[in-house]
Amino acid sequence: MTDSNPRSSAPAEDTAANRQGIKIVGFLCNWCSYGGADTAGVCRFKQPTDLRVVRIPCTGRMDPLFIAKSLIYGVDGVLVSGCHPRDCHYAVGNFYARRRMEAFKAFLPFMGIDTRRFKYTWVSASEGQQWQKVVTEFSEQIHMLGPNPGVELRSGEILKVSSGLK
């Protein structure tokens, strides 16, 4: 979202964050959360500007690979949002997604990636205010964490730790 976007009432005052170059990717389901974000925009709710939205047909489309690729390559935060459970446009997509993302969330810290950089939530198309709340809270959290170093390209500089496995 940019300031020229009429649906965005996001203020330009958040420049410290902009200078920090925080990037958050949001994967929103077409039927609920994308509509919810739209509602928030139409209602001219104030929102942070760090989120880049990717529209997906359903949270059931969410491959953990999307999140892994983003976080490994240094995206600062990933937000996934879809229809509330039992409210999925395709009836069951978000039930599958829920298990997948829970497992992935628990798995991230094992590989050394801060699990607080990933969040999934449910926002319906009418919940503009809820969307504003989710985005604001998540953006604040990512700003608090600062830029994501990602995985280093070259290993020359990284600390060598012996595996210690027998």
Add this chain to the structure above:
Amino acid sequence: MLETDRNQLHKCVEEALPELDMMIGWTRCDPLQTTPVFIRDAKSISSLTLGPFCSQNLAGYLVKPPALDAPPKPDAKPIGICVKGCDSRSLVALIQEKFITRQRVRIFGIPCGGTVDWRKVARHVELGSVKSADVQDRVLVIEDSTTTHRIALEEVLSRKCLGCRHPNPVISDVLIGAEVSPRSTGMETSYRDVDELDAKPLEERLAFWQSELDRCIRCYACRNACPLCVCQDRCIVETREPRWLTQHVGVPEKFLFHFIHAMHLAGRCTGCGECERVCPMDIPVTLIKEKLNKIMEEMLGYSAGLDPEAVPPLLTFNPGETEI
């Protein structure tokens, strides 16, 4: 003991072979290792072996080319296969996902006291000079050109065997030899290595994986050896459209590959350790899957490859669960 079991195996296979399409088993190729063998005629049965050097998981051969290329005819004879405890779980997982039918396989189950990792043996002995190797009373006895080495079996067992909970086949038609008692009975001992890494701070874990995965040469041996990696030439790491992984050699690409590999096996991996065994760079890749197995067990109470009727947890859902 081993001799009796081997004779029993030969006898059972001899009886069954006329009804079988082929028999998949192990044969000794050097003192410390075995190689898979595919038997069609009775003459070769005597080359079959079992025991602590049979480290390969043969279940993968049932679903990878050439076996997969031609779907079996309805009147096809079953395939005989030797399985250890962990291999039998891979079979169950393949049956669950309908890659093979139960009728398609004749399972020769072999209770397993753990398999020897030759890399660990190499720390004690010069591999090239080994003349013969045998396990007696949980001690590995190795003869080389000059001396006899005696190494405690625990020191040379594969890492996956140290926390093994299912040494006896969970599914079999014929059981060869006596059942053995499991080395581990609970999660605490089975996931010792996972817990050890989890106890470190986040930055150290990242550094650990950066230095481990940096060695990865992306040969995809781990994927090829995995009996449950069944995408074959549709594998996402080799597709050009969309191009998820490039030809760059950086650590992020390797991270992403191992993330994908692990996530595709979440709730399906039976912990047979093939990925780690075949890794030419000695990366503890099974550890990544062990963590996901632990998550599945804690979160959903599911262990893969135990019940042929069960559905792997990520291929199903439960609307009622709100706490996960």
